[in-house]
Amino acid sequence: MATRRQPFRILDIEVAPGARDATALPAAQLYTHTRLNIPLQVVHGRQDGPVLLLTAAIHGDELNGVEIIRRVLRERGLNRLRGTLVAVPVVNVFGFIHRSRYLPDRRDLNRCFPGSEKGSLGSRIADLFSREVLAHCTHLVDLHTGAIHRSNLPQIRAKVDDPAVAEMARAFGLPVILGSPPLDGSLRHMADTLGVPAVVYESGEALRFDEQGIRAGVRGCLGVLRHLGMLPPSRREPRSDWEPFVARSSQWIRAEQDGVFRPHVGLGAHVAQGDLLGVIGSPEGEGEVDIHAPAAGVLVGRNNIPLVNEGEALFHIARFDELGEVARGIEDFHTGMLEDPRESEPPVV
Numbered sequence: 001m002a003t004r005r006q007p008f009r010i011l012d013i014e015v016a017p018g019a020r021d022a023t024a025l026p027a028a029q030l031y032t033h034t035r036l037n038i039p040l041q042v043v044h045g046r047q048d049g050p051v052l053l054l055t056a057a058i059h060g061d062e063l064n065g066v067e068i069i070r071r072v073l074r075e076r077g078l079n080r081l082r083g084t085l086v087a088v089p090v091v092n093v094f095g096f097i098h099r100s101r102y103l104p105d106r107r108d109l110n111r112c113f114p115g116s117e118k119g120s121l122g123s124r125i126a127d128l129f130s131r132e133v134l135a136h137c138t139h140l141v142d143l144h145t146g147a148i149h150r151s152n153l154p155q156i157r158a159k160v161d162d163p164a165v166a167e168m169a170r171a172f173g174l175p176v177i178l179g180s181p182p183l184d185g186s187l188r189h190m191a192d193t194l195g196v197p198a199v200v201y202e203s204g205e206a207l208r209f210d211e212q213g214i215r216a217g218v219r220g221c222l223g224v225l226r227h228l229g230m231l232p233p234s235r236r237e238p239r240s241d242w243e244p245f246v247a248r249s250s251q252w253i254r255a256e257q258d259g260v261f262r263p264h265v266g267l268g269a270h271v272a273q274g275d276l277l278g279v280i281g282s283p284e285g286e287g288e289v290d291i292h293a294p295a296a297g298v299l300v301g302r303n304n305i306p307l308v309n310e311g312e313a314l315f316h317i318a319r320f321d322e323l324g325e326v327a328r329g330i331e332d333f334h335t336g337m338l339e340d341p342r343e344s345e346p347p348v349v
Contacts, residue, residue: 008044008051008084010136015044015084025132027093027125036094038125040133041073041087049083050228053137053196054221056088058110058144058187060095060102061206065143068217071345075222083230086137091129091187099207101147111185114193130190139168140191140198141224143217146205149305150313153267153298154203154216154333157188160246164197170244171227172199172220175329176300177246178318199224205304209348212334245326247318250300254311255280257289261308263315268330269299270323277315280308295319298326 005017013023024037054072056065069089072078078085090096092109103109107122115126134140146152153176158169160179169177182189182198191198201220203213225231255261263278265271271293281288291314301316308314320326 005046005048008042010042010086011040011132013042015042017044018046018079019044020078025128027128028121036097038088038091038093038129041085041089043073043078043081043085043087045081045083045085045230047082049081049230050138051084051086051136052225052228052230053134053140054085054087054143055091055140055187056143057096058091058142059108059147059206060090060092060098060100061148062101062143062145063207064145064204064210064213064217065201066090066096067209067214067348068143068221071214071218072221074345077222077231080232081225081230083228085225085230086133088133101206110187111183113185113187113190126187126190129187130194134187134191134194134196137196139224139228140188140196141168141172141221142187142198142200144200144202145208145210145213146202146301148206150301150303151205151210151267152202152316153300153330154201154213155300155318156220156244157200157202158198159192162192162197165199167227168197168199168224171223172201173223173244174216174220175244175326175333176298176318177244178250178300179246179248211347211349214348216333243329245320245322245329247297247300247320250297250316250318251294252301252313253277253291253294253315253317254313255308256291256310257287258309259287259289261303261306261314263302265299265315267299267302268334270297270326271299271317272296291315293317296323298323298330 007014020043112122112126115123155176156169160166204210259280275293278291297317297319300318
């Protein structure tokens with residue numbers, strides 16, 4: 001006779017097999033002594049399996065991930081879940097309330113890990129989150145967007161020399177993977193320290209919903225769930241015959257002077273070394289400086305605001321060994337995202 005699976009215990013709840021429940025992590029309080037809590041959802045499958053943590057809005061103004069998690073939690077397939085899904089749609093509740101990337105003391109929560117019980121507000125939240133949430137999980141997908149006034153092409157950032165992480169990155173199903181070690185102080189670095197395979201999904205811009213990036217994120221999270229054996233394989237046909245491509249390096253191109261920035265290429269563009277990417281000049285058109293690509297690659301990030309200062313990041317170029325194949329993969333990916341009739345959610349427009 002099969003042994004019944006044990007309930008999943010986290011914070012103040014105990015979730016029975018085949019059930020779901022919600023709770024919250026007490027983060028801090030406002031000046032009025034009103035409590036601020038980090039919301040948390042748990043879906044506990046009837047059968048054993050991994051514990052996948054989905055997080056979003058660790059930068060409080062990055063909203064795509066909040067919507068991605070909402071849609072994942074509405075997936076009917078979760079009633080067949082093996083293992084446990086822990087979803088935290090808003091990690092930085094302070095920033096989310098104030099439409100800000102940062103905590104009230106201007107610290108970046110994603111640079112505060114592992115944290116300390118006696119440190120700054122960010123350090124205390126990071127320590128609490130690591131002990132009370134991350135420590136209960138076996139895998140992590142952290143959902144992000146570009147910063148304010150910057151857009152990112154849908155991409156995965158991962159420590160690709162770790163086989164378990166590389167497999168998760170490929171399972172997300174995007175054409176572009178940026179191989180990068182975890183940044184010191186980040187949630188991904190904390191997960192790496194604990195031996196928890198983790199990937200970061202980047203897409204879109206802060207304080208904006210991007211439907212294509214949201215759809216890609218939902219499919220990616222479901223792809224990781226299937227890869228981990230937490231959901232059964234999809235009966236749908238593969239979207240395309242391309243494989244993800246790992247960038248061998250990337251770099252930001254910065255403004256050489258102050259002025260009005262006029263970009264000439266968009267996200268996902270395949271550029272050759274020396275191509276004209278944009279122009280910076282005065283409002284009258286005087287003193288213009290051309291911006292050229294320092295190397296061949298694909299634009300995976302771009303500044304969206306025309307008013308720039310010297311040294312400001314304008315374009316993010318990722319370099320690949322097979323640029324033509326990458327460009328075709330990106331084109332197929334975009335077409336598939338926008339034209340797929342199987343999407344159940346009305347698009348955000």
